[in-house]
Amino acid sequence: xxxxxxxxxxxxxxxxxxxxxxxxxxxxxxxxxxxxxxxxxxxxxxxxxxxxxxxxxxxxxxxxxxxxxxxxxxxxxxxxxxxxxxxxxxxxxxxxxxxxxxxxxxxxxxxxxxxxxxxxxxxxxxxxxxxxxxxxxxxxxxxxxxxxxxxxxxxxxxxxxxxxxxxxxxxxxxxxxxxxxxxxxxxxxxxxxxxxxxxxxxxxxxxxxxxxxxxxxxxxxxxxxxxxxxxxxxxxxxxxxxxxxxxxxxxxxxxxxxxxxxxxxxxxxxxxxxxxxxxxxxxxxxxxxxxxxxxxxxxxxxxxxxxxxxxxxxxxxxxxxxxxxxxxxxxxxxxxxxxxxxxxxxxxxxxxxxxxxxxxxxxxxxxxxxxxxxxxxxxxxxxxxxxxxxxxxxxxxxxxxxxxxxxxxxxxxxxxxxxxxxxxxxxxxxxxxxxxxxxxxxxxxxxxxxxxxxxx
Ligand SMILES: *[C@@H]1O[C@H](CO)[C@@H](O)[C@H](O)[C@H]1NC(C)=O
Ligand SMILES: *[C@@H]1O[C@H](CO)[C@@H](O)[C@H](O)[C@H]1NC(C)=O
Ligand SMILES: *[C@@H]1O[C@H](CO)[C@@H](O)[C@H](O)[C@H]1NC(C)=O
Ligand SMILES: *[C@@H]1O[C@H](CO)[C@@H](O)[C@H](O)[C@H]1NC(C)=O
Ligand SMILES: *[C@@H]1O[C@H](CO)[C@@H](O)[C@H](O)[C@H]1NC(C)=O
Numbered sequence: 001x002x003x004x005x006x007x008x009x010x011x012x013x014x015x016x017x018x019x020x021x022x023x024x025x026x027x028x029x030x031x032x033x034x035x036x037x038x039x040x041x042x043x044x045x046x047x048x049x050x051x052x053x054x055x056x057x058x059x060x061x062x063x064x065x066x067x068x069x070x071x072x073x074x075x076x077x078x079x080x081x082x083x084x085x086x087x088x089x090x091x092x093x094x095x096x097x098x099x100x101x102x103x104x105x106x107x108x109x110x111x112x113x114x115x116x117x118x119x120x121x122x123x124x125x126x127x128x129x130x131x132x133x134x135x136x137x138x139x140x141x142x143x144x145x146x147x148x149x150x151x152x153x154x155x156x157x158x159x160x161x162x163x164x165x166x167x168x169x170x171x172x173x174x175x176x177x178x179x180x181x182x183x184x185x186x187x188x189x190x191x192x193x194x195x196x197x198x199x200x201x202x203x204x205x206x207x208x209x210x211x212x213x214x215x216x217x218x219x220x221x222x223x224x225x226x227x228x229x230x231x232x233x234x235x236x237x238x239x240x241x242x243x244x245x246x247x248x249x250x251x252x253x254x255x256x257x258x259x260x261x262x263x264x265x266x267x268x269x270x271x272x273x274x275x276x277x278x279x280x281x282x283x284x285x286x287x288x289x290x291x292x293x294x295x296x297x298x299x300x301x302x303x304x305x306x307x308x309x310x311x312x313x314x315x316x317x318x319x320x321x322x323x324x325x326x327x328x329x330x331x332x333x334x335x336x337x338x339x340x341x342x343x344x345x346x347x348x349x350x351x352x353x354x355x356x357x358x359x360x361x362x363x364x365x366x367x368x369x370x371x372x373x374x375x376x377x378x379x380x381x382x383x384x385x386x387x388x389x390x391x392x393x394x395x396x397x398x399x400x401x402x403x404x405x406x407x408x409x410x411x412x413x414x415x416x417x418x419x420x421x422x423x424x425x426x427x428x429x430x431x432x433x434x435x436x437x438x439x440x441x442x443x444x445x446x447x448x449x450x451x452x453x454x455x456x
Contacts, residue, residue: 060112061153065169068225068249069098069256073168074158076100077139078256080279082154082171083286087387087398091124091142093154093173096286098257098272098279099139101131108160109143112153112170118146120160128278130390133265136257136272138279140388175290188220188292190312193284194300195225195391196251196275198259202230204453205357205444206301206414211240212443213303216436218311219296223287225251225280227259232356236451251280281389289383297389298378301358303412304331305432315409316380319402327385327399330377332369332406337417340365340424347437351445355453360414361437365427367419377403378411 070079078098085094093109104127108120124142131137145151153170157163192214214222224237226248240246253259253276260270272279281297288295294316296304306315319329338358347361369375376392385399394401412433433440448454 059115059117060166061170062165062167063169064153065171067169068251069253070169070171071256072097072156075105076103079156079171080283081286082173083175083289084173085142085175085286087384088142090144092145093143093151094286095123095141095143095154095156095171096279096283097139097141098136098276099125099127101127101135101137104139105158107141107156107158109141110155110157110163110166111143111145111149111151112155113146113149113151117163117166118149118151119162120157121146122160123156128282128388128390129395130273130278132263132273134260134270134272135265138276138282138388175286177290186291186293188288190217190219190221190294190296191284191288191292192219192222192296192298193281193288194222195277195280195284195297196227197224197229197233197300198227198254198275200228200230201300202233203301203357204230204232204236204448205352205355205359207233207357208236208355208444208447208451208453209360209440210300210303211245212440212447213433213436215245215443216311216439217303217306218313221245221247221288221292223247223249223284224300225249225275225284227251227254227275230356232451232453235453236447239447239451249280249283251275278390281391285381285383285386285389292383295381295383296379297381297391298411299413301413301415302333302378303433304378304380304409305412306409307406307432308408312380319404319408323400323402325400326402327382327397328394328401329380329409330393330401330403331380331409331411332404333376333378333411333413334369334406334430335367335418336360336363336365336412336414336430337367337420337427338363338414339417340427347434347441349441351454352448355448358414360412361433361440363414364429364431364434365424366430367417367422367427370419 068080072079077100080096082093082095086092104125107123109123110120111118121144126140128138141156143154151173153172155166155170224246237246237248241248257271259272259275260268262268263273285295298304306312309315341362342364352359385397386394387396389395445454449456
């Protein structure tokens with residue numbers, strides 16, 4: 001349009017010059033100039049598809065949820081977090097929640113698109129397959145983002161259609177970075193997810209030893225979902241969290257539900273499996289998906305220990321090379337009963353006498369798993385290949401699973417005996433932890449000192 005106008009100007013200019021009428025030329029020139037000006041000023045407006053915004057500049061989000069558990073208005077459900085997840089065709093966002101199984105109804109997704117409300121899209125509700133009989137179950141709602149929406153936050157509504165106002169807290173959409181940039185360098189190689197800390201747990205010596213052992217093995221980050229803990233452990237975790245090694249996620253599930261002390265509804269009752277452990281494990285996988293190559297799913301008193309390598313990096317480099325299509329590595333759990341002590345007492349260190357908790361270096365006798373019963377595994381997973389996880393197995397994933405032989409890697413789990421009737425002679429001596437003592441003991445001392453649990 002512009003180019004043809006300029007052509008006509010040139011043409012008119014030439015005509016006038018030929019006629020030699022100066023005044024007429026001048027008049028025509030001005031007319032054309034005004035005409036062109038009108039066109040150039042108008043073109044960008046008429047050429048746009050999107051009408052100029054007449055709505056309020058900030059229709060959303062009015063409130064952003066800063067809590068890790070957000071009740072969903074007009075339902076009995078709880079929302080936890082929202083992550084970009086385009087692994088399933090046609091779906092964009094996964095909202096992780098804890099839903100009451102007997103009252104699940106249709107839900108509709110609404111987005112905040114750069115300050116403007118979107119129209120709703122239907123939510124696809126997926127109840128996780130493990131619920132162990134409890135009335136509440138980990139549930140994902142998958143949402144599609146409408147076209148031309150640069151979504152920053154998401155919300156769920158019980159009614160579809162056009163929305164004027166959403167007066168419940170919005171969930172920020174996280175992991176937006178992963179969009180097409182699969183190969184970018186991740187800040188962490190190994191993240192440990194500790195699903196739940198609750199009660200007055202104050203086993204601070206074992207936790208300090210475990211955290212320092214993780215660090216020696218190459219762990220970059222430990223994520224802990226915290227309902228409550230004892231006073232000394234609180235001091236230690238505050239320090240680790242300030243230093244950035246530990247990421248504490250507040251998990252006040254007991255303010256919303258009656259969490260069960262057990263894993264089976266028929267045995268212990270309550271609203272939800274343990275303290276919502278299945279939800280936090282899944283949340284941790286999504287939280288780590290964009291930033292960690294591997295995720296270790298184990299409890300706070302467990303160490304996933306390589307027996308043929310110095311650290312997790314060398315272990316996984318070898319395993320991954322041998323099994324390139326594997327996304328889930330199952331590691332056998334082995335119990336080291338805390339009632340049996342190593343006889344020489346060489347690691348019964350005087351400086352730890354006043355520190356509450358178990359000294360794992362003193363427990364070197366390992367139970368054989370009961371061959372009659374199922375022995376549970378803990379896991380190392382590639383988070384991007386996992387969709388749903390449970391505690392001892394992955395429920396939905398795209399990679400293969402591998403049972404790692406126990407001479408390559410196993411879980412060291414110092415706790416009350418599982419097979420209490422076994423005598424010392426029936427246990428196996430296992431001093432793997434001692435291989436690290438030279439570095440481990442000074443690191444534990446330093447950590448306890450930083451937390452004010454040892455005099456400096
Ligand atoms: C989407 O919004 C974010 C944050 O408001 C902004 O940084 C980003 O550039 C936007 N992307 C597009 C494609 O407009
Ligand atoms: C939704 O919940 C928020 C607080 O979470 C409250 O302020 C708001 O009034 C509720 N809206 C409705 C429609 O119940
Ligand atoms: C992760 O491991 C690779 C080698 O496998 C190494 O080059 C990289 O520095 C490690 N990253 C971190 C954060 O330790
Ligand atoms: C892991 O062990 C290998 C081999 O012993 C060593 O070369 C490497 O530096 C170690 N990596 C870390 C992160 O400790
Ligand atoms: C864990 O949660 C409890 C209860 O909210 C809190 O008092 C404590 O400070 C938290 N500890 C850490 C390390 O975040």
